[in-house]
Amino acid sequence: MADVRETLRDGRNALERLCARVPGFRGYLGREERREADKILRDYGATKLERVVRDVQEAIAKAALEQMGEYQELVTQLEKLRAELRFADRGYSGFFDERKLDSDAALDALYAQDERIVAQVDEISAQVADADFSAAALRGGLKRLGLALADRRNAILGLGAR
Numbered sequence: 001m002a003d004v005r006e007t008l009r010d011g012r013n014a015l016e017r018l019c020a021r022v023p024g025f026r027g028y029l030g031r032e033e034r035r036e037a038d039k040i041l042r043d044y045g046a047t048k049l050e051r052v053v054r055d056v057q058e059a060i061a062k063a064a065l066e067q068m069g070e071y072q073e074l075v076t077q078l079e080k081l082r083a084e085l086r087f088a089d090r091g092y093s094g095f096f097d098e099r100k101l102d103s104d105a106a107l108d109a110l111y112a113q114d115e116r117i118v119a120q121v122d123e124i125s126a127q128v129a130d131a132d133f134s135a136a137a138l139r140g141g142l143k144r145l146g147l148a149l150a151d152r153r154n155a156i157l158g159l160g161a162r
Contacts, residue, residue: 034107038114045118046086048125053078055128056138070135077142084149085117089156113152120145
């Protein structure tokens with residue numbers, strides 16, 4: 001996926017370009033662009049997971065009775081991960097919260113982490129697109145995605161890696 005931050009930067013209107021030249025405001029505008037790019041990236045990943053859910057549900061319709069329960073567990077897990085990705089924290093807190101990701105380096109690290117998460121979503125999507133996917137292999141991919149989302153949440157909360 002192309003760098004969303006560059007796309008947002010290229011799409012600035014005249015007033016935003018003027019504000020980007022004002023000392024002090026430039027950093028604020030850059031952080032807001034990083035946060036917006038992060039949100040767009042996570043929404044993209046969540047949309048991909050919605051397609052994966054539909055593909056797994058189609059597999060359920062074609063599956064044998066013994067496999068339906070296993071596939072239904074995967075759908076439940078996919079829905080949970082999709083919601084967690086879509087509604088994840090944007091990487092900053094309220095005014096009085098102790099933990100904030102206001103530095104450019106911290107926001108860039110969060111964005112890079114989200115890029116890796118979306119790459120995992122792409123791998124899961126490719127795996128499910130193969131009509132003969134394994135439920136066990138998919139479960140492993142979902143577990144890795146869940147751990148990556150937990151690492152992201154811990155980074156925002158300042159808890160470190162799991």
